Amino acid sequence: MTPAPARIGASLDEIDTPALLIDLGPFERNIAKMASFASANGVRLRPHAKTHKCPTIARKQIDAGAVGQCCQKVGEAEALVRGGVRDVLVSNQVVGEQKLRRLAALAMEANVGLCFDAAAQVDAASRAATEAGVMIGGYVEIEVGMQRCGVSTPEAARDLAMRIAAAPGLAFVGLQAYHGSAQHLPTWDERRDAIERSAGIVRDTVQCLRAAGLASPAITGAGTGTFRMEGTSGLWNELQAGSYVFMDTDYARIGGEGGGSYDEFEHSLFVLSTVMSTPTTDRAIVDAGLKAYSAEKGPPWVHGRPGLEVTGVSDEHGKIIVSRDAQRLRLGDKVMLIPGHCDPTVNLHDWYVCVRDGRVETLWPITARGAST
């Protein structure tokens, strides 16, 4: 783990860069807004820890009303449970005896759930849970449009649910129904249509399960781009949104309801960088590149400085073109960058530097950074 890049009380200018900043004002408003939506609509909120990888943030979401957390990896679940989270759903398949044993060990300390889309996974998890003498909650992941994991027919979902229900050490809890690729569809209407198609699949699956005498208490899914649709569907009763705490340019580019940009939540995550070279009047180079933010969704945006555009990204450099009307950048100037994609950006850093009104208020370790097994 790298040393903390700032002292408590420091100003932005005193923070060593590159550093991952949380602006606490918008961050807290984002948490409150999603909690309030869930509460007003009578659905549970189980935010995704794959975004923040930080038990401190998880506890803040839970303090605001969330029922727990979801995550993708056993290593993330370990970090959450060790950090005080008592209810964790691994919203993913886990394959491998050692990983399943680690997950079963966590179930001694917390309420643990896991998703399945194949019988062999169910049998292996049942063995691990039985061996550890614990119960693991089992979810059937169903394919609702993203063509990734998940079973493809209501009948296959029913058969797998029955297998879970019958397996020692497992309890059938419900359906994992997440449409990941719908989250970034360009317009509100496209996203609404995609989730309506998903809802049809969920409805058929629930009916098929009911016909076999199986209740499905949890229907869990949804992300930051579509949570209003699942959350008001009358079908889903649990939301897994994660990015809403931070936002990124990938979400800033999609459309909101009735046109315009999607402004449900505020940017609260930034990569603070320093100008390290100003070779020409229209070019400035900052000290943050691919190892400080992910760029597979394009270069970061410059926050609050009109006329500055990141046009080139290399491993340790960001190239900023300064338009003729913009204020020039000087050596040592600090620039706040909005990452293209928040989740993989967070995974590059060991610390959140949390600022309020331009001062460092606190530092949070990103405990599950790199926890990918």
Place this chain on the structure above:
Amino acid sequence: MTPAPARIGASLDEIDTPALLIDLGPFERNIAKMASFASANGVRLRPHAKTHKCPTIARKQIDAGAVGQCCQKVGEAEALVRGGVRDVLVSNQVVGEQKLRRLAALAMEANVGLCFDAAAQVDAASRAATEAGVMIGGYVEIEVGMQRCGVSTPEAARDLAMRIAAAPGLAFVGLQAYHGSAQHLPTWDERRDAIERSAGIVRDTVQCLRAAGLASPAITGAGTGTFRMEGTSGLWNELQAGSYVFMDTDYARIGGEGGGSYDEFEHSLFVLSTVMSTPTTDRAIVDAGLKAYSAEKGPPWVHGRPGLEVTGVSDEHGKIIVSRDAQRLRLGDKVMLIPGHCDPTVNLHDWYVCVRDGRVETLWPITARGAST
């Protein structure tokens, strides 16, 4: 730091995934080949540690004849010096008093160099070196075609070199002349032409320095895509290639001399992943996504398994399409992925799992992972 993902002696099937593998055979041949080229051509080799971030690998390169290492960040230099490397060039600008003090402290234990492209940087480094009572080697970075950092005229280079030569605590060593964007130009001829243009700039700069009575003992630069050009130019006397130890798909896509693909070096770096879901006969999902490899150069390639193509990458998933003729993937199968871009992929991992003939021979910590300040 995450736990080591394997035991010494384990087979590939026993390695926890995702894991970053080095295949030691090709890795050692790559190191030997570049060392042999440098030796045969009478140029120094100073491999770039920004690629591997690992003092163990640095020492192997030095044992094979390299004069030391270069790196981009003070944090990387710290990891190298603490790991036994005695000659480190930061081939980059460093801005900020605290960073310069850290670098000056390293100069008590190792031969340390630093690049400049502005007078203010020289003055600040001189203060830090003087304060610590050390000497730092100073290089003028010149712009040779990539339009990133570097001074733009021979006269500006001369003036900055004279400032370095006159600055207490600094010694003028030479020119940093690296053309990064030339490394991945699609054809050999395009790369050769680009480096010929760079050579013209280097030549003019050296003449301008000589006319002012300044010798420039070191001309350092070059990367894995163009090292033969700089190395046989009669101008550059030091090579900074880094990626050659590992290679990646971005290098595999460029052309070699006389057409064909660029096969100077072998792929030695892989992300080992496990099939965690096989929802349809033509689709398999592996447990490695954007948090196990960087994808800004496109999805990874599947190694040694014809008919498998990674068509989708999300945070924790890789989607593989299995062609009709290919052998089907089953739950639990291990798949070796060749990353699109080796440097930012390495920066996601804490450990190299080093294998030979399918067995784990050793584990090396990636000490400078995340060392971006």
